[in-house]
Amino acid sequence: MSKKLSLLIVEDSVTAAKMVVHCLEAAGYKVSSSLVEDIDSISKALSDRPEERWDALICDYIMDGFTALDVLAMFKESGLDLPFIIISGKIDEETAVAAMKAGAHDYISKEKMERLVPALERELKDLEARRENRRKEEELKRYRNHLEELVDECTEALKLESSGRSKAAQEVDRFFSISSDLLCIASTDGYFKRLNPAWEGVLGYTVDEILAKPYMELIHPDDREATVAEVERQLKGSATLAFVNRYRAKDGSYRTLSWRGHASEEGLLYASARDITESRRVEEKLAATLHYFKSMNRVNEALEYALDTDEILSACLSTILEIFSGDRAWLLYPCDLNAPEWTVPYQVTRPEYAVTGEVKVASNEISRNVFKKTLETREPATFLFDSNELPPGESGTDMVKQFTIRSQIVMALHPKVGSPWLMGLHQCSHKREWTKEEEMLFRDVALRMTDALNVMLSEDALKENQARLQLSLDVAGEGTWTWDIKSGLVVWDDRMQRIFGFEPGEFDGSLDSWKTCIHPEDLAATEEATLKAMRNASRYAFEYRVRGRLPGEWLYVYAQAVTSTDAEGRPVSMIGVCRDITDRKKAEAAVRDSEARLKAITSSANDAIVLSDDKGSIAYWNPAAEKVFGYSAKEAIGMSLGSIIKAEVISDGECDVGKVTASTSVLDVGAQDGCGGTSETTGTKKDGTEFAIELSLSCACVGDRLHAIYMIRDISARKEAEEKLAKNIDETTRMNRLMVGREIKMEALRNEIKALIEENNELRDRLRTTVVNK
Numbered sequence: 178m179s180k181k182l183s184l185l186i187v188e189d190s191v192t193a194a195k196m197v198v199h200c201l202e203a204a205g206y207k208v209s210s211s212l213v214e215d216i217d218s219i220s221k222a223l224s225d226r227p228e229e230r231w232d233a234l235i236c237d238y239i240m241d242g243f244t245a246l247d248v249l250a251m252f253k254e255s256g257l258d259l260p261f262i263i264i265s266g267k268i269d270e271e272t273a274v275a276a277m278k279a280g281a282h283d284y285i286s287k288e289k290m291e292r293l294v295p296a297l298e299r300e301l302k303d304l305e306a307r308r309e310n311r312r313k314e315e316e317l318k319r320y321r322n323h324l325e326e327l328v329d330e331c332t333e334a335l336k337l338e339s340s341g342r343s344k345a346a347q348e349v350d351r352f353f354s355i356s357s358d359l360l361c362i363a364s365t366d367g368y369f370k371r372l373n374p375a376w377e378g379v380l381g382y383t384v385d386e387i388l389a390k391p392y393m394e395l396i397h398p399d400d401r402e403a404t405v406a407e408v409e410r411q412l413k414g415s416a417t418l419a420f421v422n423r424y425r426a427k428d429g430s431y432r433t434l435s436w437r438g439h440a441s442e443e444g445l446l447y448a449s450a451r452d453i454t455e456s457r458r459v460e461e462k463l464a465a466t467l468h469y470f471k472s473m474n475r476v477n478e479a480l481e482y483a484l485d486t487d488e489i490l491s492a493c494l495s496t497i498l499e500i501f502s503g504d505r506a507w508l509l510y511p512c513d514l515n516a517p518e519w520t521v522p523y524q525v526t527r528p529e530y531a532v533t534g535e536v537k538v539a540s541n542e543i544s545r546n547v548f549k550k551t552l553e554t555r556e557p558a559t560f561l562f563d564s565n566e567l568p569p570g571e572s573g574t575d576m577v578k579q580f581t582i583r584s585q586i587v588m589a590l591h592p593k594v595g596s597p598w599l600m601g602l603h604q605c606s607h608k609r610e611w612t613k614e615e616e617m618l619f620r621d622v623a624l625r626m627t628d629a630l631n632v633m634l635s636e637d638a639l640k641e642n643q644a645r646l647q648l649s650l651d652v653a654g655e656g657t658w659t660w661d662i663k664s665g666l667v668v669w670d671d672r673m674q675r676i677f678g679f680e681p682g683e684f685d686g687s688l689d690s691w692k693t694c695i696h697p698e699d700l701a702a703t704e705e706a707t708l709k710a711m712r713n714a715s716r717y718a719f720e721y722r723v724r725g726r727l728p729g730e731w732l733y734v735y736a737q738a739v740t741s742t743d744a745e746g747r748p749v750s751m752i753g754v755c756r757d758i759t760d761r762k763k764a765e766a767a768v769r770d771s772e773a774r775l776k777a778i779t780s781s782a783n784d785a786i787v788l789s790d791d792k793g794s795i796a797y798w799n800p801a802a803e804k805v806f807g808y809s810a811k812e813a814i815g816m817s818l819g820s821i822i823k824a825e826v827i828s829d830g831e832c833d834v835g836k837v838t839a840s841t842s843v844l845d846v847g848a849q850d851g852c853g854g855t856s857e858t859t860g861t862k863k864d865g866t867e868f869a870i871e872l873s874l875s876c877a878c879v880g881d882r883l884h885a886i887y888m889i890r891d892i893s894a895r896k897e898a899e900e901k902l903a904k905n906i907d908e909t910t911r912m913n914r915l916m917v918g919r920e921i922k923m924e925a926l927r928n929e930i931k932a933l934i935e936e937n938n939e940l941r942d943r944l945r946t947t948v949v950n951k
Contacts, residue, residue: 184210185222185259187236187248196290197235197264204294214240219248223255231259233297238265238272238284246279253280258307260300264293270477274470306455317358317451321437359434359450365412367391370445379452381427397423397431411440417448433457465614469621472500476622486633487523493629494525497602497622501615504530505580505603508626511596512589514548516540530581530605551589551599557616557623559586561608584609586616588623594634600626658738660688660751662711667691676734676757678726696722696731711748714740720758733762764943771937775930782926785889789818796884805870805891807863822872822887823859855923857892868893873923877934886934888927 182201188194191212198208211231213219234252238245245263252261263276266287273284282303283296359379362371369392372384380387380395387395396404400422407420416439423431438448479492494506507524521536538544550558562582580603587601600623611619656673660666667688671681677694684690695703699721710717717738722731738753779786785802789795798813806813806821813821860870873888 180206182206182208182233183231184208185231185234186210186212187214187219187234187240187245188212189214189237189240193237193264193287197293200290200293201297216243216247219251223251223257232301233260233262235262235264238263238268245276245281249276249279249281258304260297260304262293262296262300270470270473274474277467277470303459306459310453310456313357313451317449320356320358321449356449359452361448361450363392363446363448365444367393379426379432380424395424397425408446411438411446412444414440421453469614469618472618473621473625475500476625480625480629489629489633490523491525493626494523498525498527501602501619503602504605507601507603509599509601512548512552512599513596514545514552519544530603532580547587548599551587552597557586557588557619559611559616560584581605583607586611586619588620590623590627590630592627592630592634594631598630655754655756657754658752662748662750673755676732676755677723694723696724698722710738711740711751714742714746714748717751717753732757732759734758764940767943768937768940771933771940775933775937779930784923785887786930787818787887787889789885789887791883793818802889805889806860821861822870823861860889860891869896873927875927875931877931886927886930888923
């Protein structure tokens with residue numbers, strides 16, 4: 178069956194009110210509610226006997242023109258006693274503590290609505306206990322007044338010489354039997370003489386069982402001395418008005434009793450007791466809750482008002498030491514089972530347990546056990562030590578004795594940066610059993626410390642990254658800039674200003690000043706690229722020319738940037754870097770010019786010019802080679818050189834084509850056998866025809882790889898002429914002279930090509946060096 182629940186909801190949002198009702202209905206309640214949202218409605222509702230209509234009051238914190246504190250003041254002024262629970266999505270811990278102090282029973286974050294049901298049930302139980310206590314107090318007051326009247330009547334009756342029981346005595350008997358309070362008459366011998374039936378309901382013993390034993394046996398050992406003293410006070414004539422002690426019930430639990438009483442002239446003790454166990458539990462719970470919020474508030478203040486990391490952590494540890502009344506609070510790092518040693522960079526101790534300097538201790542059996550236990554859970558772990566009871570020779574016993582540790586509570590902290598830390602509290606003066614409330618508070622303090630470490634370690638990492646970024650920018654020679662799109666303000670660092678020809682501080686931060694620096698031919702394209710990146714919220718990368726410091730000088734720059742947007746996707750700012758790439762552009766132009774000249778020479782040559790790499794594959798094929806061999810450049814590049822030239826025909830001491838083309842070393846070009854010689858061998862055309870060729874070989878590095886340069890001439894016609902003129906000595910002599918002349922010309926051409934390649938390599942090296950440095 179659903180439990181009925183009637184609510185008064187103070188809320189200016191119908192949706193939020195429905196969320197409260199839905200949460201309670203999901204827990205099995207049948208909810209009826211009244212929604213009020215303005216001061217007049219609230220005032221009328223609070224004056225309309227709400228205790229008879231509603232079970233609780235649920236209030237939002239911030240509403241139109243007033244807050245929950247205003248409603249709470251009206252609520253207290255009305256004198257009503259209902260659970261008052263604040264629900265809000267914007268309340269912070271400090272405001273929540275203030276609301277609790279002002280009289281609110283609890284507060285719930287709208288992000289944690291699952292807390293509403295248990296909190297409301299708890300407050301309803303407390304309300305019922307308060308109402309029951311008030312009812313008992315009123316009943317006790319009536320009975321006490323009646324008892325006093327009866328005692329007076331009994332006293333008068335005792336003075337009479339009547340032998341029968343008086344009417345007053347009969348009424349006393351009746352009062353003893355019906356009273357819900359614990360009534361008793363005790364003597365100085367330590368035994369109760371008379372008890373009413375209410376004792377059985379509270380302690381569980383029968384009246385006869387209680388009468389049969391000294392009442393001191395039922396009193397908590399810690400309360401016996403105070404009870405004896407209070408009895409002696411009564412016997413001396415002082416009345417007991419509000420003495421509290423604990424009695425053991427039959428089930429072994431203890432009930433807290435509040436006593437009123439006085440002693441008679443005959444030495445009898447007349448007293449009444451009220452069971453305040455539940456109300457005391459509520460008071461203790463409320464005190465614990467207030468202590469929790471005050472403690473967390475103190476920790477937050479320590480974290481908020483300190484100036485640097487050392488001060489923040491030291492101040493927080495000092496606060497923890499005071500909150501828990503410990504002897505030493507500390508932070509250990511790293512909490513790592515495999516670490517060879519650990520340090521305690523932060524600690525705060527009482528003077529008598531001080532350890533000077535930074536503590537650094539080698540890993541030992543006890544510390545590894547502590548690390549293992551804490552790393553296995555996200556809750557606090559407690560340990561008890563007794564240096565007299567530790568096994569002799571156990572690793573870590575010296576550490577326990579050195580720090581005089583009797584007990585400790587610890588918890589691992591897991592910040593997002595780096596290894597886990599360990600936060601702990603030592604009790605050195607005595608063995609201490611940590612309560613569940615203390616463990617819960619220690620856990621939440623540790624979680625708050627973890628949040629603080631996250632912030633501090635992240636800030637340290639950010640500072641380190643910023644330093645690295647600045648170093649990278651310094652090494653790369655890059656300037657940084659930002660553009661606030663809404664205001665139009667442009668901010669350049671000093672290096673950025675120097676790149677654009679300004680002295681630091683001269684740039685006025687306007688887009689117009691930036692545009693005046695750009696080459697007129699590049700201005701439109703640069704503006705378009707910038708606006709496109711801004712509109713599309715995309716990355717920006719563009720090269721353009723800017724005015725140099727010298728008259729007529731133009732520099733090349735390379736700019737990169739990213740666009741930031743707001744929640745609606747609108748661009749709000751751009752941030753980027755800019756680098757002077759003028760030297761790289763000049764080097765690239767020189768390389769292109771060198772390559773163009775090389776291509777012009779090789780393209781116009783009548784002889785085939787072929788380059789092969791260190792694997793024997795053809796890497797270059799000029800137009801003359803296409804005519805000589807029949808392969809186009811597209812077909813030839815990548816082919817094996819051995820497929821068109823027979824290397825085994827070459828004579829000893831001259832060019833060894835196979836050896837050169839198979840070489841992988843680029844460090845000792847001059848040592849390659851055969852480089853610089855001219856030989857005759859056989860070539861193979863595309864159609865398979867073999868023909869005589871004259872081959873001149875040299876070696877050079879192209880880029881970072883060794884290449885062989887072949888000057889190839891088709892000498893098949895010359896061979897035929899040589900055969901025809903072999904018989905004519907004069908003609909042969911003439912041909913030999915002609916060959917010498919041609920060889921001289923080929924050597925000159927070969928040297929010129931090699932010089933151009935070396936120049937090209939030098940320019941490439943300069944370009945690569947420029948790019949790396951920039």
